[in-house]
Amino acid sequence: MASKAAAQAAKQLRVGIIGAGGNTKLHHIPKLQAIPGVDVVKIANRSEESAAKVCKELGVKEASGDWQDVIQDSSLDAVVIGVWPYLHRTLVLEALQAGKHVLTEARLAMNASEAREMYQASLRHAHLVTQVVPSPLTYDYDATIQDIIKQGTLGELLYIEVRAISNSFAEADGAPLTWRTDQRYSGLNIGVLGIFYEPLQRWVGDATAVQARAKTVVRLREDQQTGDLRTVHIPDHIDILAEMAIGAQAHIVVSSVIGAVPGFSKGYVLYGREGTLFVDLAAKKLQLGLKSEGGQLKDVTVAEGKIETWKVEEEFVAAIRGEGSIRRTTFEQGVRYMEFTEAVTRSIQSGCTVKLPLLT
Structure with missing residues (x-):
């Protein structure tokens, strides 16, 4: 050594x-x-x-x-x-x-x-x-989740729920403009959407189509450099329906304006014919409910050797x-999540379903 x-x-x-x-x-x-x-x-x-x-x-x-x-x-x-x-x-x-x-x-x-x-x-x-x-959101669970899916424990995946909710009420108009809320610096990236979509890519692959609706609640923010109020062009709440290549439908919610959220606010639920996998990032727990065992969610023990670090x-x-x-992560993978992010924006703007991968 x-x-x-x-x-x-x-x-x-x-x-x-x-x-x-x-x-x-x-x-x-x-x-x-x-x-x-x-x-x-x-x-x-x-x-x-x-x-x-x-x-x-x-x-x-x-x-x-x-x-x-x-x-x-x-x-x-x-x-x-x-x-x-x-x-x-x-x-x-x-x-x-x-x-x-x-x-x-x-x-x-x-x-x-x-x-x-x-x-x-x-x-x-x-x-x-x-x-x-x-x-890095799901480093603790990635390997275990990939094993569960590969082993067919969940059966055919039917539906996926993703929540990326800040669990805080909306700021008042005039709140500080940050790089995440300023399109000049963040482009078509919307909040933490890409950060939450990337782990999903690791587990089940890419989306093939998206349809999205969005709302901008905080419409004006203060530019901290000039003191001017700027119109915000990046939504602070989005709902996305996605068709995944694996065959499942996904519902993704990204929001920085809703508080006192019942249930879980940050995480994933993967529903299959034979089981449900629940990843609660806020509570730091991984649970599995199997059809053969009555569907009751039980904690999954993640083996120490399966926990990844930075x-x-x-x-x-x-x-x-x-x-x-x-x-993790190659430029090729980065292109795929950027295409997903842009497809979401195109759908918001057009009101239509956008197919992936993007042709142009």
Whole structure:
């Protein structure tokens, strides 16, 4: 083990960071620094002052207020992109062109077209590793749920219910505008829709059609930079009916404006001919009710070896070193969830069912 660590250290991997937000400071920087032979050497943030502050906190050498300083630094092998979606396409394309491996925050892009362009660029630079930060919501349960489905325990899947409800009442008009509520920065991403759809993709695959209805309750928000009120174009409540490739119908609710929710507010229910699987993320429990046992929900014990932990940075580095491959999340997977998100928006705008995958 010691000799392996020494060999890794000899092959130093130099990483630059663009955007030092919460996830970057909590996960990416310290967890990259913990890997033998990896050196986080430069951070570019909105200002050199804010970058310098993070550098001091986390022991990084160089600070910059210009992302080009990271992209154009020929001494760097890889780039971590921690900014909002509005810059993902530009930074990914520039980084790949500069010969750098790329780990980018989710959501992958502003829309499906950008996502496809980024994926195609990754194929043209196939010698470089590209990865999207995955949804970690269901790490504790993913392997167990996949086993239950593969073993046929639920039988034919008939219906899936997904709830992503903040369980808080609507803010008043004039509440602060955030990047998630500002289409200039988030594009066609709607709240936490992508974060909740991605685990569903892991378990049962993609949707083949969606029909959506939406409501914008908080119509005006205050731009914190200018003090101006801005019209909000991203809905804060959506209902989606989706046809899944596996044959089940899914009902997905994403809402940040309803409170005192009875039952569960965050999680999934998978209904099959032979059983029902309940994933309550708020209560942190996994339950299974079998037809053969009267349908009573019982707790599922998740084996310790089935519980996955956050290993995004380890997977990224291992892939660069040729010691593994990207499993979560590839750019190709990112394109698929961006197409789903865009299909939801198209359905909201048209009032029609939208088929997947999108043709254009």
